[in-house]
Amino acid sequence: MSGVMEDGSVLTRRMMLAGLLAGAAFPGWGEVMDSSPRPVPRGGKAAAAVGASAGDAAALVAAAKLGGEVAYAVADARTGTILESRQPDLPLPPASVIKAVTALYALDRLGAGHRFTTRVLATGPVQSGIVQGDIVLVGGGDPTLQTDQLGDLVARLAGSGCKGATGRFLYWDGALPVMKEIAEDQPVHVGYNAAVSGLNLNFNRVHFEWKRAGSDWQVAVDARGERFRPEVGMVSVAIARRDAPIFTYAPGLVEEWTVASAALGKDGSRWLPVRDPGRYVADVFRTLALAQGIRLEPGGRVDALPGGTELGRVESEPLTVVLRDMLRFSTNLTAECVGLAASGRHNLASSGQAMADWVQGSFGVRMAIRDHSGLGGASRVTASAMISILAQAEREGRGLKPILRDVGMKDDKGKMVERHPVKVLAKSGTLNFVSGLAGHIVPPSGRELVFAIFTADPARRDAVPVALRESPEGGKAWIGRSRRLQGQLINRWSALYL
Missing domain, CATH: 3.50.80.20 (D-Ala-D-Ala carboxypeptidase C, peptidase S13)
Known part of the structure; x- marks a missing residue:
């Protein structure tokens, strides 16, 4: 069974199974933002938000009532200049956002045509x-x-x-x-x-x-x-x-x-x-x-x-297709297999360290990486390091934009704004009381932005008994508020910097 998706690609049973399996349980959530204010046109450029989304970022964070920590950074994609940030150097769990780094690593070590x-x-x-x-x-x-x-x-x-x-x-x-x-x-x-x-x-x-x-x-x-x-x-x-x-x-x-x-x-x-x-x-x-x-x-x-x-x-399929599906459906097995194949190491800890060493050597930033999928809670990434990697990879012609999903701009009810001129090409990630989103904000023309948003309450996550971690009490509401904040910040940045 197969079908044609809106972007013209073929939806295969493998992709549908990956999506079903990723979405069937709590940590597969977070592939798209849940809600954000409605964007409106401004000055003939890309549509951007007004009102609360263009207001004080600290007020948006406070209104989300997440507890724990919130860190983010947004930068000019061409120059790497940070335009706005909050705790950009605070290490937080990346969840499945780390799969974007895994994709870059695998492409570099194995090659795009690897099968x-x-x-x-x-x-x-x-x-x-x-x-x-x-x-x-x-x-x-x-x-x-x-x-x-x-x-x-x-x-x-x-x-x-x-x-x-x-x-x-x-x-x-x-x-x-x-x-x-x-x-x-x-x-x-x-x-x-x-x-x-x-x-x-x-x-x-x-x-x-x-x-x-x-x-x-x-x-x-x-x-x-x-x-x-x-x-x-x-x-x-x-x-x-x-x-x-x-x-x-x-x-x-x-x-x-x-x-x-x-x-x-x-x-x-x-x-x-x-x-x-x-x-x-x-x-x-x-x-x-x-x-x-x-x-x-x-x-x-x-x-x-x-x-x-x-x-x-x-x-x-060629590695680029395998990685595109991995980023779209957030399949943990794919991330670990391609990461282990790229490193040649014999366990996840040493393979994660090999990827961290590659990140430091290739991009000059440090990350604590313990696996390739982000499923474990021990990895730590900063927003500043994430946007540095995304921006440099794009400038060097090895970026992920062609295989990242357009998670889109959302209205205030969480629905996709159809035919919105701004694309949000990003990778999301969710664990219990951990949520992240990082990628590119791409208008029809002009300045592009790179961004990373990490929200986490590790203490609350660790307090959940293992048997209840598929769907912990309060987890769904927390993720919903985190996604809404992600959307509000992206709309804010679109209004101010595009």
Whole structure:
């Protein structure tokens, strides 16, 4: 399934799945501003706001009633001259705004045309459709691989006459470090806190569906695509007659979930995380292969990549497309995979430090970077450093404007102002009681601005029990006020400086 978006790009199932998964849980919010005063034309230039938005910035901050800290800076994009700021050198958690830095890092280290590759190797010759040796599924760290692509790969193998192997079915997921989760301080059931490995599928989630059947429920767990819907044997979900907790999880050869019956309606579905993604991909590949007449034993993991002849492959989209989707849908798995691939390091802490070292060497500013997605709460970024990076990258011809989303100008009800001449090309970020937005304010002609806004109440965030961090009490209202402030500041700056 695909469609054409307003900017002419194609909306693929991969993009829709990424958007669904990013938006299904609290930290996926914050992709667009929630509300801002209505802009009005001024002097034949770009539309800009008047009234409160052009008033005192301190009053806007006070009215937001966020608590914690508010830091921002706006600068002339061409010269880098700061035009207005508040605590511009205060380090605050960037949340998903750090993905903009990750995108610059990956483009510099991997190149715009880089593609992630998933391959099938044979360790021996093929005779009468049978591999005289092992069949090996080899991951290349592709964070965007989907079931339909894997199904098509299997179909091509079957079409070439492949029927099985005399040896084993193996998989290698060592192209990237294997991690059961990105951040330790998130609830176990949230899909945005994905596992990471060199083999990934469906953003490392399985589809859990339930339907009411009399006094009980029918449950299905699969790795559904649009054209393929293989069952998943390594994950089980059972309905438990209880009120709380809503989810329990037990790792093992079969990852076992239970779900509280009180949380279920008549029917519904949800994507749940998989914590051993390499084995998950191998499990799905084998199921698809059996359906196509290719007999394989259950997959076994190998630590070292075997040599062999390539039987088939799947390639990702070019890195620019992968990053465009990452910035649009804020997919944490993509950020970690491209960041780890760019650094070549073996854990997130050292990979984040490698990216921080690159930032300092390339842009002359310091950042404390602990991961590539911003999901963890330990990273710290300043507004002044963020706008310095954005402005310099743009001046050097390696900026992100072509792949950043236009989050638009909003009216006082939070609705997009259609055909507004000013574009706001930006990356947002949200954690519990942390919100940020950074990017470019681009009028039809004349001066362009770069900006960064960070709001955070880390103490309030840390006080939320881990089990409640998917949707903490008061979090939605806090994010709404933060977004409104972001919109008010952008309208203010448009009125004063464009």
